[in-house]
Amino acid sequence: MTTTKSTEILVIGGGVTGLGVLFDLAQRGFKAMLLEREDLATGTSGRFHGLLHSGGRYAVKDPHTARECYAENTILRRVMPHAIEDTGGLFVLTPHDDPAYGERFAAACQSAGIPVEELEIAELLRREPLLNPNISRAFAVPDASVDSWDACHALARGAKEYGAEVLTYRRVTQLLTRQNRVTGVEAQNALTGETLTIEAGMVVNAAGAWAGQIAKMAGCEVKIVPGKGVMVAMNYRMVNTLINRCHMPADGDILVPVGTVAVIGTTSMQVSDPDDLRIEDWEVRRMMDEGEKLIPAFKQFRPLRAWAGVRPLYQETAAGSNTRDVTRGHQVLDHATRDGVEGFVSIVGGKWTTYRLMAQDTVDEVCRKLNTNRPCRTADTLLPAENEHKTRRYYRLNERLRQREHGELPGQLICECELVTRQ
Ligand SMILES: Cc1cc2nc3c(=O)[nH]c(=O)nc-3n(C[C@H](O)[C@H](O)[C@H](O)COP(=O)(O)OP(=O)(O)OC[C@H]3O[C@@H](n4cnc5c(N)ncnc54)[C@H](O)[C@@H]3O)c2cc1C
Missing domain, CATH: 3.50.50.60 (FAD/NAD(P)-binding domain)
Structure with missing residues (x-):
């Protein structure tokens, strides 16, 4: 018909x-x-x-996109506050990153008009105690989780x-x-x-x-160059701030707190078919290895699941x-x-x-x-x-977490990720 x-x-x-x-x-x-x-x-x-980008990730490599991201980040906070968690973002320089990048990053953010503030390491670890104590520099930017x-x-x-x-x-x-x-x-x-x-x-x-x-x-x-990326959700919200490695964009260098979990990502692989969402073992292993550079106890937490998406690069x-x-x-x-x-x-x-x-x-x-x-x-x-x-039509995890913490969601927890109880 x-x-x-x-x-x-x-x-x-x-x-x-x-x-x-x-x-x-x-x-x-x-x-x-x-x-x-x-x-x-x-x-x-x-x-x-x-990740609702502040533009920091692109400030050094692609200042035009960085400026657009910051302008839109500001607008979206206004027009869809219900969809955004204002986690703030941090760019951290680990012992695995080029120490000279910190200066370039801060200068590029300033030149793109992105608010950036360097934090003392003691203050960083007070805010995010699980982070690698050998981080040498940290910059706060207005990233958010969406x-x-x-x-x-x-x-x-x-x-x-x-x-x-x-x-x-x-x-x-x-x-x-x-x-x-x-x-x-x-x-x-x-x-x-x-x-x-x-x-x-x-x-x-x-x-x-x-x-x-x-x-x-x-x-x-x-x-279109379909660029596949893999992400892994871990069973614990290890950080409350969105964490980025302070270096040129690379694999597994962003950790996003989402509801009760934290998501590490991503890889970036060109694929010929945008429907090819297969996840390879090495991609998950790389996420776990990179996570460990940000949070030394990373692998002691449990990966809950992995998924892939395809970037619509033109x-x-x-x-x-x-x-x-x-x-x-x-x-x-x-x-x-x-x-x-x-x-x-x-x-x-x-x-x-x-x-x-x-x-x-x-x-x-x-x-x-x-x-x-x-x-x-x-x-x-x-x-x-x-x-x-x-x-x-669907619940918010934050609300379920609140109910769980206030005894309004009784019973054995059978899914830590979605906070589902047996009752
Ligand atoms: C791994 C990964 C991580 C990313 N992380 C971020 C991030 O943290 N922050 C950020 O800002 N951006 C991020 N991006 C980029 C961002 O996700 C994309 O740019 C954006 O979601 C693309 O949206 P879209 O609507 O253009 O495409 P899509 O969401 O893919 O929508 C296109 C739609 O077209 C439909 N479609 C296809 N063919 C047909 C057809 N024949 N008939 C009808 N419908 C059809 C598809 O089903 C699909 O739903 C990420 C991308 C990837 C891959």
Whole structure:
């Protein structure tokens, strides 16, 4: 059976970028619809490390991205406070790091406008007693920990309030084209097998690491370098501050406190297929070894589980084998000027932290193409948190931890990670 629908703008991809674009479109008064092949945030947005960057990580290597991260970090704290835990961040120089990097790091943060403060080591160890006592320097920056599901569902909720439609489990199988113009898509319902045809005035490709596959359906080549990264959740929240090694970005150099656990990550490996999420033994072992450099007792804690995500890195010209060298910046591609295909725009690259800016740039491009002037308001709009709508579809671990600590969640603990009791 085939169903036909129509919309003004169709967005492909239900990760943070696509949802950000949908929310922005709907708020600017466009009739908009989003298609996601699985559930919301089951792509990279639900498989990332959870760090709301201050920009510190990119300050030395990529100052432009660093500035963008800091500006967006400040905005997101305002518009989605319910999804952010203000852990603060520390960059620490261990005996394994180049001592000269500390100075470069502090200078680069200052030049990018990122607030940075050096801490005495005694103060560092007072704040985070499990850290390596041989750390020689420590810098505090405004990193934070962010819950992607809370954020993505708030964006979807906000978009629906402005009249947008979100269709999950609809995989786009074809872009419909007529005379060098994309006119809509054909999608398949993954649950019923039903075919859906959607006619659209414009299609926005926000499929992250899969954006190259979508662009190919319109005969456009978009070179995405899928960079796989593995993370491991440990059974204990060893730190309350987000810890980064103070060196050039490398494997296993960030420890993020999330609820009751701490997550160490990541690796960075180029893969040919963004659906290749296999985790190799060496990747988990490397995370454990690197964790030990930050926290000497790291391996005495228990790894609970490992998962992988794929970075949607964009590179026009062929990249080398090192995915860490590909920019974390983003780009909006107008396929009319680039490839001679009208009615089709792709948003590629970027970070979770910069999703709002990516959405703003994309919708600005849509407005430019449609010759309409509708200013972006997402930097000043509070997103609707779940509990304002009474129905809680998933619980927050913080709340369960509070209940557990106050005797309101009795019974034997059978899952330390999710704080599930036998009762
Ligand atoms: C290991 C790792 C750690 C990271 N850590 C951080 C971090 O700490 N902080 C940070 O800021 N950034 C981080 N990032 C980067 C960040 O996670 C991504 O940039 C961001 O989540 C990408 O979001 P997206 O919406 O563009 O892509 P995605 O979330 O992947 O969304 C794309 C969606 O498109 C859907 N899709 C694909 N094909 C189709 C189709 N045919 N039809 C319909 N839908 C389709 C997919 O199912 C997917 O849900 C990390 C990335 C990785 C891999």
